[in-house]
Amino acid sequence: MTVLSLEPRVAGSAMDFTRVNPRRSLVLLAIGAITGIAIAGYGLFTAKGTRVHGVPPEAIALVNERPILRSDFVTQVQTQYSVPYAQTTAAERRKVLDDMIDEEMTMQRGLEVDLPSFDPDVRTALVAGVELQLFADVLAQKPSDAELRSYYDAHRDKYIRDGEMRLRDLLAAVTPQRPPDAARRDAAAASVMLRQGALLDQVLAQFNLADSRRLLDSGHVDTGDVFDFAARARLDPAVFAAARALTTGQVSDPVGAADGVHIVLMVKRVPPAQRSFGETSNEVWRDVTEDAKRRVRENNLKYLRSKADIQVAVP
Amino acid sequence: MTLSPLARTRTHIAVLAIVLGMLVVLGWHLRVRHLEDVLVRADPDRAVSEAGLLNFAMDRAPALYSRHCAGCHGRDMHGSRPRGTPDLSDSVWLFGLGDLPDIENTLDYGVRSGHPKSHNITDMPALGRIGQLSAAELRDVVEYVYAFSHADANPDAVRRGRPLFMDKGSCYDCHGQDGTGNVDYGAPDLTGRSGWLYGGDRRTLFQSVNDGRHGLCPAWITKLSAAQIRELAIFLYTTARRAPHSPTGAAGAT
Numbered sequence: 001m002t003v004l005s006l007e008p009r010v011a012g013s014a015m016d017f018t019r020v021n022p023r024r025s026l027v028l029l030a031i032g033a034i035t036g037i038a039i040a041g042y043g044l045f046t047a048k049g050t051r052v053h054g055v056p057p058e059a060i061a062l063v064n065e066r067p068i069l070r071s072d073f074v075t076q077v078q079t080q081y082s083v084p085y086a087q088t089t090a091a092e093r094r095k096v097l098d099d100m101i102d103e104e105m106t107m108q109r110g111l112e113v114d115l116p117s118f119d120p121d122v123r124t125a126l127v128a129g130v131e132l133q134l135f136a137d138v139l140a141q142k143p144s145d146a147e148l149r150s151y152y153d154a155h156r157d158k159y160i161r162d163g164e165m166r167l168r169d170l171l172a173a174v175t176p177q178r179p180p181d182a183a184r185r186d187a188a189a190a191s192v193m194l195r196q197g198a199l200l201d202q203v204l205a206q207f208n209l210a211d212s213r214r215l216l217d218s219g220h221v222d223t224g225d226v227f228d229f230a231a232r233a234r235l236d237p238a239v240f241a242a243a244r245a246l247t248t249g250q251v252s253d254p255v256g257a258a259d260g261v262h263i264v265l266m267v268k269r270v271p272p273a274q275r276s277f278g279e280t281s282n283e284v285w286r287d288v289t290e291d292a293k294r295r296v297r298e299n300n301l302k303y304l305r306s307k308a309d310i311q312v313a314v315p
Numbered sequence: 316m317t318l319s320p321l322a323r324t325r326t327h328i329a330v331l332a333i334v335l336g337m338l339v340v341l342g343w344h345l346r347v348r349h350l351e352d353v354l355v356r357a358d359p360d361r362a363v364s365e366a367g368l369l370n371f372a373m374d375r376a377p378a379l380y381s382r383h384c385a386g387c388h389g390r391d392m393h394g395s396r397p398r399g400t401p402d403l404s405d406s407v408w409l410f411g412l413g414d415l416p417d418i419e420n421t422l423d424y425g426v427r428s429g430h431p432k433s434h435n436i437t438d439m440p441a442l443g444r445i446g447q448l449s450a451a452e453l454r455d456v457v458e459y460v461y462a463f464s465h466a467d468a469n470p471d472a473v474r475r476g477r478p479l480f481m482d483k484g485s486c487y488d489c490h491g492q493d494g495t496g497n498v499d500y501g502a503p504d505l506t507g508r509s510g511w512l513y514g515g516d517r518r519t520l521f522q523s524v525n526d527g528r529h530g531l532c533p534a535w536i537t538k539l540s541a542a543q544i545r546e547l548a549i550f551l552y553t554t555a556r557r558a559p560h561s562p563t564g565a566a567g568a569t
Contacts, residue, residue, distance in 0.1 A: 058355050070355065070356075071423050071541075078416055085359055129431070281446065
């Protein structure tokens with residue numbers, strides 16, 4: 001209860017709270033400030049991982065201020081001796097600790113000499129380790145069937161079984177004795193005869209045709225089955241286009257190329273086919289995961305670039 | 316304006332009370348910090364055998380469990396079969412033998428948490444979805460596993476399923492030839508004697524083999540203090556030690 005007093009107070013008394021006392025105010029302010037700083041300092045220097053004096057409780061050792069965690073140490077002891085921690089001897093524990101300290105020091109030395117900057121193995125391992133961390137969430141997820149189906153539908157062209165062909169690529173070579181027009185006439189006549197069922201050897205001899213040998217150095221002889229992608233790589237583009245349109249037993253029209261005029265006899269043709277979702281679900285899953293990893297990698301690099309100071313010399 | 320002597324006295328008492336209160340709070344905090352430090356520094360066997368430390372941890376851990384673990388493992392600690400979160404109230408452990416360091420290690424680094432030190436050696440592959448087993452083979456291997464704990468399994472399918480379990484499916488690699496699992500890999504016991512993580516009925520077994528399983532537990536080392544992790548580990552260890560030997564959902568349960 002506050003009452004008015006008629007008695008005069010002693011001016012300047014620190015305990016007289018009815019009057020303003022600058023000295024008291026300063027003392028209280030100082031006490032408050034010191035208390036605040038003390039609490040902040042206590043919190044700052046005792047927070048996890050920030051202790052600078054002695055070994056923090058969660059660590060078994062500090063090596064150049066870097067802690068070796070007790071839990072890691074206990075696990076390592078158990079792993080190394082294959083018995084519960086309580087059954088290990090002091091000497092065994094000491095050995096494990098010494099090994100862990102040695103490893104920590106060696107690792108720190110590696111960082112000190114900037115090993116990742118010049119050792120390709122360390123560099124590769126570091127990049128792989130960082131990426132593995134990035135991909136942890138992606139690898140942990142198992143996409144649902146609906147997600148896989150949706151991806152498959154959006155990328156159907158990725159799941160086509162490549163076609164196969166076994167063919168004879170016959171060439172009417174252009175030579176000084178056989179100008180281009182003559183070569184085209186020979187090829188056209190040969191094509192007609194083959195379509196009419198004439199024997200191949202007879203046609204080859206009659207029109208002086210030869211195998212183009214384009215598929216020989218692909219590891220297959222001309223009469224072997226090759227996938228479409230291999231044939232595309234070896235044959236003249238126009239010849240491949242003509243071959244791809246043929247079915248088994250068909251003969252192409254003459255196709256002009258740099259070395260002469262070709263005709264293709266398709267011995268056996270297995271056309272490309274769409275693979276079903278069920279047949280490819282494993283690949284789809286892999287592709288979904290790889291796509292997700294690619295996105296994560298790109299986003300990470302974008303973030304790193306936004307933070308990095310990169311200077312490129314103009315070539 | 317001046318205060319009466321009574322009011323002055325009250326003011327003095329109030330100031331003194333505030334200062335004393337702050338000292339008490341500070342003292343309490345320092346005591347707790349001290350106990351935390353002692354708890355974390357203690358060897359695992361001492362931490363669970365010394366009454367003072369054990370009681371300190373057991374008093375504080377339930378609140379931690381409610382805040383961080385109950386969301387997946389349930390307030391009653393029984394876990395969830397639909398989510399595949401293990402029952403923590405029994406004495407069955409998926410990883411390790413249930414010693415304090417094992418539990419602490421799992422809490423520290425988690426299960427398939429993305430932390431490099433987490434339990435992540437193996438994963439239950441989606442044998443059906445990746446095409447390793449056909450639909451018919453899936454049914455047979457499921458029947459073989461079902462027969463570990465059920466008497467009404469189809470004997471023909473069981474006979475066909477055995478070589479799939481032992482060879483093509485590579486199930487024995489993790490679960491063992493007798494299906495009792497392996498705590499090094501976190502491969503569950505398939506005999507039903509240790510209960511079921513997801514369920515032992517045909518439908519659930521089929522889902523497990525066809526779609527795979529990928530149980531996760533976060534790495535708490537980045538979220539909780541060492542003392543909090545040890546308190547939780549002691550809580551789980553003690554709860555498991557108090558549990559009856561036969562787990563809930565024993566043989567034959569689905």
